């Protein structure tokens with residue numbers, strides 16, 4: 001679906017494809033431009049089943065938020081939110097408890113603009129435009145300070161985002177900055193692309209992504225597990241997205257698309 005461009009923030013470069021809008025396109029959303037659709041199609045060619053990979057990741061996000069809500073988590077910091085689509089974190093969390101508070105963070109202005117439109121009238125949720133590699137810009141943002149109580153357990157969501165952070169930018173060190181401000185009982189839910197299976201296709205996809213604003217860096221099972229340093233992994237550990245506590249037949253998937261993203265949830269003791 002294509003939409004008009006009256007909703008486009010002025011700061012957006014509509015000639016440069018980006019991950020948020022390509023993901024929206026792969027999920028069947030309408031907040032993307034011709035350049036995003038073109039590169040999205042190239043991704044789908046390089047990695048057959050890319051739409052399923054995106055859908056399975058989104059389904060993991062939903063189950064993770066429900067699991068955290070079940071553990072008593074009532075505040076969420078969702079970093080790398082993406083463009084609002086089906087199953088937004090505040091919908092899931094506030095359905096479980098209307099008092100739940102959510103801060104969305106993305107470095108893509110279109111994603112933030114849409115989150116703000118969607119949250120109009122919701123005084124327990126806000127969207128911040130910031131880069132996860134600069135933790136203080138997120139942790140000290142007025143919306144974060146207003147909505148999040150760092151003395152209470154928090155759900156930190158880094159779903160489908162850390163594969164945009166290169167090793168030289170020290171993703172583990174960045175995560176440690178967030179971890180150190182979290183109260184015991186806080187949870188980290190994370191998903192991350194891997195080349196462990198289908199390395200040729202994933203390398204082709206990473207090559208395609210270099211043409212956009214957000215190059216991608218896949219990581220091995222051991223490297224993704226290491227991102228949970230300081231958190232105790234909950235069962236079933238770091239697994240392919242559909243294997244993380246599938247709740248319905250729709251969550252299950254046995255095709256080769258199953259294994260391109262690892263997912264896990266850990267708790268800070």
Ligand SMILES: C[S@@+](CC[C@H](N)C(=O)[O-])C[C@H]1O[C@@H](n2cnc3c(N)ncnc32)[C@H](O)[C@@H]1O
Nearest residue numbers: 020023080081082106107108131132159160164
């Ligand atoms: C694949 S989408 C994931 C969306 C959502 N978390 C989900 O799993 O359905 C990745 C999002 O991360 C955002 N992103 C990429 N690098 C980022 C960074 N350094 N800081 C903040 N957001 C980033 C992109 O703009 C995009 O919206």
